[in-house]
Amino acid sequence: MALVAGRRTARAHRSVHPHRLGGHLPRSSLRRDGLELKTPRQSPTPHLPSSRCDTSTTTAAGKDAPPQMFTSQEEWDRGYADGRRYRQLSNSEQALLAAHVPAPTSGRALDVGCGIGDLAAHLADVGYTVDAVDWSQTALAEARARHGRAARWLHLDVESDDWASLADAYDLITLRFVAPFLASRDRTLQALGHRLRPGGTLVIITPLAADTPAERRGIALEEDELAILQRLWSTAERHDSEGLVFLVLRGPRQDEPAPPDSLPADRAQDAPPSTRQHHFNLLGPYYRQVESGRKTIEVRVATPKKAAVAAGDTIVFHDQDSDRELDIVVQRITPYASFEELLNAEDPSRIDPDARSGQLLVNLRRIYPPDKEALGALAFEFDHRPARPGHPLPMTPAQYMHTVPHHTVYGCLYVRDQHDRPVQLRSVYGSRLWQFPGGNLDTQGEDPLQTACRETVEEAGLELGSGSPRLLLMHFLHAGPRLPLNKIGFIFDGGRLTPAQLRKIRIDPAEHDMWAIHDLSEWQHLMEPRAFARLEAVERARLGEGPTYLMAHT
Numbered sequence: 001m002a003l004v005a006g007r008r009t010a011r012a013h014r015s016v017h018p019h020r021l022g023g024h025l026p027r028s029s030l031r032r033d034g035l036e037l038k039t040p041r042q043s044p045t046p047h048l049p050s051s052r053c054d055t056s057t058t059t060a061a062g063k064d065a066p067p068q069m070f071t072s073q074e075e076w077d078r079g080y081a082d083g084r085r086y087r088q089l090s091n092s093e094q095a096l097l098a099a100h101v102p103a104p105t106s107g108r109a110l111d112v113g114c115g116i117g118d119l120a121a122h123l124a125d126v127g128y129t130v131d132a133v134d135w136s137q138t139a140l141a142e143a144r145a146r147h148g149r150a151a152r153w154l155h156l157d158v159e160s161d162d163w164a165s166l167a168d169a170y171d172l173i174t175l176r177f178v179a180p181f182l183a184s185r186d187r188t189l190q191a192l193g194h195r196l197r198p199g200g201t202l203v204i205i206t207p208l209a210a211d212t213p214a215e216r217r218g219i220a221l222e223e224d225e226l227a228i229l230q231r232l233w234s235t236a237e238r239h240d241s242e243g244l245v246f247l248v249l250r251g252p253r254q255d256e257p258a259p260p261d262s263l264p265a266d267r268a269q270d271a272p273p274s275t276r277q278h279h280f281n282l283l284g285p286y287y288r289q290v291e292s293g294r295k296t297i298e299v300r301v302a303t304p305k306k307a308a309v310a311a312g313d314t315i316v317f318h319d320q321d322s323d324r325e326l327d328i329v330v331q332r333i334t335p336y337a338s339f340e341e342l343l344n345a346e347d348p349s350r351i352d353p354d355a356r357s358g359q360l361l362v363n364l365r366r367i368y369p370p371d372k373e374a375l376g377a378l379a380f381e382f383d384h385r386p387a388r389p390g391h392p393l394p395m396t397p398a399q400y401m402h403t404v405p406h407h408t409v410y411g412c413l414y415v416r417d418q419h420d421r422p423v424q425l426r427s428v429y430g431s432r433l434w435q436f437p438g439g440n441l442d443t444q445g446e447d448p449l450q451t452a453c454r455e456t457v458e459e460a461g462l463e464l465g466s467g468s469p470r471l472l473l474m475h476f477l478h479a480g481p482r483l484p485l486n487k488i489g490f491i492f493d494g495g496r497l498t499p500a501q502l503r504k505i506r507i508d509p510a511e512h513d514m515w516a517i518h519d520l521s522e523w524q525h526l527m528e529p530r531a532f533a534r535l536e537a538v539e540r541a542r543l544g545e546g547p548t549y550l551m552a553h554t
Contacts, residue, residue, distance in 0.1 A: 074398075077138040080116070086177060089118045092241045093176075093205060100237065100248045101172050101201050103127030109172040110195070112158050117143030117151060119176050124150040131166060133158060158192075159183055169197040176205040179229070180221050184389065186232060193233070193252030204229070204247040211243040221245065276313040277327075277387075278305070284321035289353060291319075291326060293384055297350040299342060301368050302335060302376035309333060314387035315380065327388045332381040339364045342377045351379075405479070407486040411448030412438025413456050413465055413494030414472055414538050417502060417517050422535060424523070425459060425512040434527050435512075436491065437462070448490035456494070460515070461506035464494045472541045473548055475534060480554030491538050 103109075107128045111120040114132035116139050124130045130151035134140055140153045154165055159182065173192050182188045193202060207220035221229075226245060230236035234251030280298065282290065289295035298315075300306045309315070309330060316327045336342035339361055343351075348360050355363060365373065393400070414436055415423045424434040439455035441448060453465040475489035507515055520539060524532050530552060540546030
């Protein structure tokens with residue numbers, strides 16, 4: 001499986017150096033939190049029941065476990081070290097590979113995102129000389145241990161590392177469970193296509209979104225995404241099997257991908273922007289209107305260059321008064337016979353929000369003489385979506401982590417009796433503080449509410465917080481002599497407890513030795529001032545009488 005990933009948003013298409021792909025894309029631009037690894041079951045059968053894509057995480061014992069979402073190379077390494085795996089290569093996948101990409105004499109293959117190497121080893125078994133790349137050193141170490149010299153195992157992030165270690169050309173390139181996670185999918189696949197020998201094939205194996213549970217759609221491709229992808233190739237064959245799409249792609253096209261307006265209307269706004277860029281100069285006042293988000297229609301005359309702009313193209317506006325520039329995606333282009341016809345149809349406030357009534361036509365004809373207006377007028381509509389990829393961040397996420405203060409996070413439930421008197425537990429540790437049920441986020445993959453609910457079960461024996469309880473207070477505690485790290489707290493409304501629920505409270509003596517119910521005046525008498533300030537702030541927030549943010553110092 002590929003350990004490269006990107007946000008499921010509009011992707012940019014840019015030219016790529018033949019020996020390096022996406023050097024301008026830092027690893028911080030990649031998303032790896034939509035994938036999970038799976039511990040293999042005892043049976044070699046695929047982990048896809050029927051045609052539904054089963055992406056739940058399982059343990060070695062076969063029991064369901066919370067999904068593990070990984071966001072860094074270190075977490076992927078740890079996931080592999082903990083024994084989490086994806087579904088094994090199935091017999092149907094092997095049959096499709098044999099039918100559509102049998103190994104030629106002296107054939108060479110590249111497996112992108114090889115994981116523990118099962119697909120790479122299979123390709124070697126059927127006759128290919130294989131290069132297998134992944135960015136997890138732990139996965140590669142297991143691949144080497146399991147499959148030995150079946151492949152040349154290479155540590156490589158295909159979207160940000162240099163490709164100098166790869167062969168110049170391949171007969172086959174495979175991406176299994178990879179395509180949905182590429183930060184710049186079309187650009188990456190086009191660059192890989194340039195590494196194919198004449199007649200070579202790129203194979204993509206991916207879950208189909210329609211056959212994937214809604215909570216796991218991020219690891220799959222939609223039908224329109226598959227359609228866009230296939231347009232980039234002269235020949236595209238699709239085979240569906242066991243909830244997976246098996247794409248056989250040959251002949252990467254040299255022309256540009258289809259613009260978004262060739263897609264179905266309801267999906268055009270989500271399509272990747274075109275590679276075509278056009279540069280428009282703007283006078284300072286008009287540039288500032290675009291910059292401030294107020295101007296969303298640009299008017300030009302239909303010269304050959306302007307008439308060549310298509311919906312989905314990129315326009316880069318340049319400020320004539322400075323060296324500033326910004327980019328937008330053209331959403332609509334509407335031709336008119338004259339400026340007067342254009343202004344009767346379009347909203348003038350979107351063209352020049354600062355112009356007085358009737359002044360806009362005068363301004364346009366002052367810029368363009370009659371012979372230019374005779375060419376026809378064009379209205380270019382755009383919104384605030386970016387067209388070009390962002391600049392590289394100055395450092396990797398791992399490097400950035402060392403430059404910022406670290407924090408701990410906690411989640412709690414604020415519970416009360418039927419008279420709205422707060423219920424608290426007395427800690428056996430440190431200053432013996434009275435506390436809400438809850439605790440620190442110390443379990444991988446939990447959010448603050450999940451932590452609060454779990455800790456309430458463990459500390460008080462109560463199952464509370466189901467549904468979507470209201471967040472009452474955000475609590476920020478500055479680091480100090482007693483607390484070396486900043487602390488951030490999320491305090492949720494756990495509701496009123498009935499007398500029956502109160503009778504069920506069972507505290508954990510390892511953490512608390514008493515629980516009590518008091519009104520605020522009594523709690524103020526029992527608690528130290530800083531601790532009571534949080535209780536009072538939560539109660540005021542519950543009543544709508546105070547802010548929902550509290551800052552304090554240790």
